[in-house]
Amino acid sequence: MSDVEKLLELSEIKKSFGAVRALKGVSFELKAGEVHALLGENGAGKSTLIKVITGAHAPDSGTLTVAGQAVAALTPSKAQEWGIACIYQQPALFPDLSVSENIGLRLKKSAAFAKVDWGKQREVAAKLLERIGAEISPDAEVASLSMPEQQLVEIACALGSGARIVIMDEPTASLTQKEQHLLYAVVRDLRDSGVGVVYISHRLEEIFALADRVTVLRDGESVGTHPVGSLTEAQMIQLMVGREVSAIYPPAESAPGDVVLEMQSVSCAASGIADVSLTVRAGEILGMAGLVGAGRTELARILFGITPASSGSIRLEGKTISIGNPQDAIAQGIAYVPEDRRKHGVILDLPIAHNITMAIHRRIFPQHFLLKQAEQNLAVEMIRDLGIKAFGPEAPGGSLSGGNQQKVSVARWLATKPRLLILDEPTQGVDVGAKSEIHKIIRRLAKDGLAVLMISSDLPEVLGMSDRVAVMRGGRLVAMVDGKKAEAASIMAAALGHSHSDSEKGQEGTR
Amino acid sequence: MSQPTNQPKWTALLAKHETVLLAVILVEILLFQNLGRNFLAESNVSNIFRHSVEIGLLALVMTPVILTGGIDLSLGSMMGLCAVVFGLLVKQYDVSPWLAAVAAISLGAFGGMGNAFLITRMNLPPLIVTLGTFSLFRGLAEALTKGSEAYSGFPQGFLNLGNANVLGLPAQLWVFFLVTLLVWLLVHRTVWGRSLQAIGFAPQGARYAGISVERNTGMAYILAGAIAGLAAVILVARLGEARANVGIGYELLAITAVVLGGTSIFGGSGSISGTLLGYVAIAILNNGLSRITAHQIFDQPVSSVARELSGMLTGLLLLLALAAGVLLKSLATRRARRQSLVTTTNPTPST
Known part of the structure; x- marks a missing residue:
């Protein structure tokens, strides 16, 4: 693949948010016709890196080259012009509009009061959907589509806008096995047509099934790019966590x-x-x-x-x-740690301590009056027992990483004994x-x-x-x-x- | 999510909002002391609160309602209904005023229960439900008095509640202090207040934590109704008569005080201390404006326009305080960012 065109090249990208150094020097390249997996723990800098590529964040230093040309100030709209598209875990479509309207909206920037050519819009949408093998009617309302169908619509949008660089951020997180395989087929088709795909996933088996190369991020640094075939699952995990994981x-x-x-x-x-x-x-x-x-x-x-x-x-x-x-x-x-952690599991605006005592109000506050000391003690104990990484019991749930939020959710239910x-x-x-x-x-x-x-x-x-x-x-x-x-x-x-x-x-x- | 130290900053922010309100109150006092006649005289300071304590009461109990993410537009109308029923009981049926007061408060609680039922059991939006009962309660009050009747001639002992002083302060102010303490304890020191906060931030999240959204939310409306009944009794005691049209627009002033006090209209965050300051700022503004009769603005006597002016300025005050709050918040985050750039020794674990 040595003389294949390099679609995207990033070198020594650095980005800080206040005291947090999200990216400490990341290098990454994407070739035409490859699926390049991006792997790393939550907080390793994957999201920030994507936002740099899509122009949402300007890097503090480092260079970004798109299709051989150095790009100085990338903005989201410029990124789109350069053919960079991103498909997020949660599709960002208008649920009350039809599929073809959604695709039409994404494709062209028309004047506010320009007349819409409905027939042509529908035709374009149908063609794009057909190209990715999606059996979705262009007239279907997006709200009536399943999550994977919505993701396919997103992919159709990306294709229609002529994207050559497609970033997929955990696209299969909410898909069933069957739907995943459907998506894999679409990704492989994209790759074969010369598109470069940046693929982010927590599922290692998926990376083995789909990716050609993998770049591992750890603590804001890229720790290496390898052909997928040259690594075992254990080696990948070790690269990500930087420590030996004995048994999974x-x-x-x-x-x-x-x-x-x-x-x-x-x-x-x-x-x-x-x-x-x-x-x-x-x-x-x-x-x-x-x-x-x-x-x-x-x-x-x-x-x-x-x-x-x-x-x-x-x-x-x-x-x-x-x-x-x-x-x-x-x-x-009976205790239930729900599926939707951000909506049901933890109240993000409230401190960890409040979240932990929420299901045992009657037990821990028998007189109906809050006992702050008892609450603090319990929270501190849970934070220690479950290894919750937080500034303290008063840190709001929203300030924690996903894994630590989940531990808070578990802690709330353990407290109910x-x-x-x-x-x-x-x-x-x-x-x-x-x-x-x-x-x-x-x-x-x-x-x-x-x-x-x-x-x-x-x-x-x-x-x-x-x-x-x-x-x-x-x-x-x-x-x-x-x-x-x-x-x-x-x-x-x-x-x-x-x-x-x-x-x-x-x-x-x-x- | 890059806030390094959260709890101190939150309280600092809250304190800032309350500082803004204190500053507003101070400016008002200075302004009216210079413009108004005898503004800071002891009798007038008493008057400020004697004449507005009902709005303060509504603001106090509106706070838990808004904390749940709801609203109660029916409280002013509820006052009208409770006032009329109180007058009817005392004058037509010879019930003792104190017993009738208990009846008025119970009636308020009962009306609140109606709101609570429609909102929590029928799942109707609070704005619509209380807009409906807003008309319903006032309509009932007018029907009971045939539109024009007023009850007066209450015993002096009862009228003292609205006009006498106890230990140097207006009698009703002591009632207000008691209710303030009660509501403060309920909101900030009990499981109920904690539950309201959770419900306001995330009703589904609260439900999945085993918090009864229906019961806790319903309680807020019942408490609001009961205290509206109490406010009606106090108002009747001050005015010496019970009419169907008392308390018109009080609910809006109460909401203004609550929002001015920094409680989020979307629910979740807020405080009783903020509400108190919001109420004081509004009370002083209204009283102060009625005091500048001696002065002239644009060569026009102000007394005739005091009412209109007070409405306008209350609105302006609310909008300015909200804008100042947003401004301060953005300044605070900017300063925090700058500070964290200086002290890069302690990087945060989460991004």
């Missing part, structure tokens, strides 16, 4: 005890859960696999009382309980270091006798952590596998439904 998943240390949770034919018409029966024992981690939308989060919401069950029975430590709202669930010793802990995507969007710390915490909790129900779309995580694996599809439980015997292929097959799996049950009525 801590081993199980405990034998499961008594049954804590027993669900019998639980259904909920409102959330589409039908006839789910399962048990979770003390000291056991029950992994819950399935595609996004298979009903796993909905099941958790039933157990936590957000959408109560419409039929069936739920027993906790042998006692039948009814859970009508989250307060009931908490009173019964639960019997059953439900974790919903506990390590989504969390960097590798924090991920393994969270895994260790989960293991420790199970060892201490907590029953853990862990929902995860990260298959290696499910396989690595679970004592048993439950698989859901279409609101039903379709398989229950022993953790030691579980294999990625058979779990995926059960989740997808077109399987040879004989452990499957309840096929009839699956929507």
Whole structure:
């Protein structure tokens, strides 16, 4: 690839925000027709680097060369002219407009009152969608599209604007396995047509599947660019964290005890859960696999009382309980670390200490009056126990990195001293270091006798952590596998439904 | 998210907002002392608060409502309804004024419960619900008095609540102090106040933490209604008569005081001390303007325009204080950035 055109070259880029040196000298290059992965823990400087490339941040020093020409002051609109496009994790489309309107808006800068040529706009959109193999009607309203479909629309926009450099920031974070493969195919097509793709992901297997080269960032410095084939997974992690990570998943240390949770034919018409029966024992981690939308989060919401069950029975430590709202669930010793950490898990504007005591107001403040000292003590203890990196208990949740926010969310629920802990995507969007710390915490909790129900779309995580694996599809439980015997292929097959799996049950009525 | 030290800066910022308000109050005092007649005379200082304590009461209980991200436009109308029912009970049914006062406060709480039900159980927007009850409560008050009737001739013991002094201060001011203490404790020292804050910042987040959004939010409207009933009783005691048209527009002045005091209209952050200062600034402005009758502006006697002027200046004050708040905030962040550039010895872990 030596005389392939260099689309983008950055050297010794430095950027500080006040006292924080986000980039301390990053060099990076992108060739035409390659997928170049950018890897690093949260806070390693990936986002800042992208913002430099897209012109959102001006670097303090260093040079930026686009297509062989040195670019001095890059702005977002100039970056667009240079053919640089960025596709973010959360598509930035107008939900109430149609696909073709969204694409049309992105492509041309017309005068405010210019007449819109609807026919042509639609035609252009249809062509672009066809080119990336997306089966999306240009007339569909964006709000009616799924997340991956919206991402495809974003890609169509990038292509339509003639982008030669496409940056993808964790594009698969919210996609199911099947959708991921669809996206991979589009990325490969882009690459084959000579586009350079900068690909950011926390999922190593994805980088192996897709990227040609990988540049690793650590603490604002680029620590090396390597052909993907020349590195093992362990080596990559070591480059990222700069330290030896012995085992990715801590081993199980405990034998499961008594049954804590027993669900019998639980259904909920409102959330589409039908006839789910399962048990979770003390000291056991029950992994819950399935595609996004298979009903796993909905099941958790039933157990936590957000959408109560419409039929069936739920027993906790042998006692039948009814859970009508989250307060009931908490009173019964059920804790739920939700999937959407920023919206449900942590209140970003409030201090860590307030967040940690939020679910135990009645227990820690029995007279209804706040006891600041007790609150501080608990927060300090949790910060120490879970290794939360923060300035102190008074730091607002929003000032923490994703992994540390997640630990605060976990801390809030540990403070309730639960019997059953439900974790919903506990390590989504969390960097590798924090991920393994969270895994260790989960293991420790199970060892201490907590029953853990862990929902995860990260298959290696499910396989690595679970004592048993439950698989859901279409609101039903379709398989229950022993953790030691579980294999990625058979779990995926059960989740997808077109399987040879004989452990499957309840096929009839699956929507 | 590059704020190095968060807690001290937050309090510093809050303190700054309150400093601005203190400065505004000081300027008002100096201005009216020079322009007005006997502005700082003991009798007038008493008057400032005697004549506005109802607005202060509404502002106090409007604060928790706004903290939840809500609003209550019905409080002024609620005062009208409670005043009329109070008058009716005392004059038509010979109920003792103190018992009738309890009834008026209960009626206020009951009305607040209606607001709370519609907002938290029916999931209707607070602005619409209280806009509806704003008309409803006033309409009921007018219907009860057939539009024009007024009740007067209350016993002197009761009228003292509005006109006498206790320990050198207007009697109703002591009630105000008690309510201030109560609301301050509730908002800043109890689980309830903490829950309101969480609800204001992120209602779904609060729900997922097991906080009952319905109950806690509903309580704010019930408290607001009850204190509106109390404010109605105090107003009747001062005026000596109960009419359907008392308290018109008081809810807007209360909201102005709360927002002036630095409480975010979007909910979450705010303080009772800020609300108090906001209320004092408005109270002084209104009283001071009515005192400059001796002077002339543009050769016109001011007394005739004091009312219009006070409305205009209250609005200006609110907008200026908000603008000053934004300005100070941006100055503070700029200074913080400059400071952190100087002291680069302690880099922060998160970006």
